[in-house]
Amino acid sequence: MKPQDITTGKPSSLWIFGYGSLVWKPDFKYRRSQVGYIQGYKRRFWHGDNFHRGNDELPGRVVTLIEDDDESTWGVAFEVTGSQVEESLKYLTVREGVRGGYVTKMVEFFPEGENQPSVQALVYIATADNKLYLGPASSEMIGIQIAVCRGKSGHNLEYLFRLAEFMRSSCPHVEDHHLYSIEAAALTVVSYVLAAQ
Numbered sequence: 001m002k003p004q005d006i007t008t009g010k011p012s013s014l015w016i017f018g019y020g021s022l023v024w025k026p027d028f029k030y031r032r033s034q035v036g037y038i039q040g041y042k043r044r045f046w047h048g049d050n051f052h053r054g055n056d057e058l059p060g061r062v063v064t065l066i067e068d069d070d071e072s073t074w075g076v077a078f079e080v081t082g083s084q085v086e087e088s089l090k091y092l093t094v095r096e097g098v099r100g101g102y103v104t105k106m107v108e109f110f111p112e113g114e115n116q117p118s119v120q121a122l123v124y125i126a127t128a129d130n131k132l133y134l135g136p137a138s139s140e141m142i143g144i145q146i147a148v149c150r151g152k153s154g155h156n157l158e159y160l161f162r163l164a165e166f167m168r169s170s171c172p173h174v175e176d177h178h179l180y181s182i183e184a185a186a187l188t189v190v191s192y193v194l195a196a197q
């Protein structure tokens with residue numbers, strides 16, 4: 001049972017699992033963070049984004065989680081405590097929910113390293129019934145789409161490259177073929193554009 005504030009009944013601490021922009025841009029105050037993974041999901045660039053990294057005419061591509069019992073997804077969990085709980089949830093409700101179309105779920109988070117106990121963590125997932133959901137496409141097509149999209153938070157390429165940078169630096173043992181094949185496709189587009197200039 002999660003510790004609750006006896007006056008408000010609200011949780012006095014909460015873990016929030018990030019696997020996309022949250023791993024490099026949480027933008028909320030937290031007590032501590034921990035690299036680790038969740039089981040039963042794979043990360044895919046199958047969600048559309050018409051605000052942060054795209055617009056209505058050219059929606060960008062961002063990540064969501066797809067259920068798959070044989071897969072796991074690495075990212076970062078952030079522990080928020082006290083007033084940070086309400087502040088982070090209020091912020092993420094807008095960033096992830098209102099603007100991103102994500103819904104919340106509780107999952108089991110496994111910190112990296114020996115003998116670290118798992119914890120329950122809140123995660124934001126965009127499901128296939130979401131109006132922004134784009135679904136599967138080839139790495140080449142996703143790379144091209146990312147290479148030409150930008151939104152209010154910046155270029156879609158930044159979103160892709162920073163996630164790839166996080167995985168290489170913090171999870172070098174993880175071979176995320178989906179992520180790195182899209183990165184390679186986007187870099188090919190960028191190299192063609194630069195060569196044509």
Ligand SMILES: N[C@@H](CCC(=O)N[C@@H](CS)C(=O)NCC(=O)O)C(=O)O
Binds near residue numbers: 019021023125
């Ligand atoms: N929920 C995932 C994905 C989050 C995500 O990438 N959400 C987008 C909303 S569509 C976002 O916050 N983008 C901010 C940005 O791109 O700077 C996570 O835990 O990291």
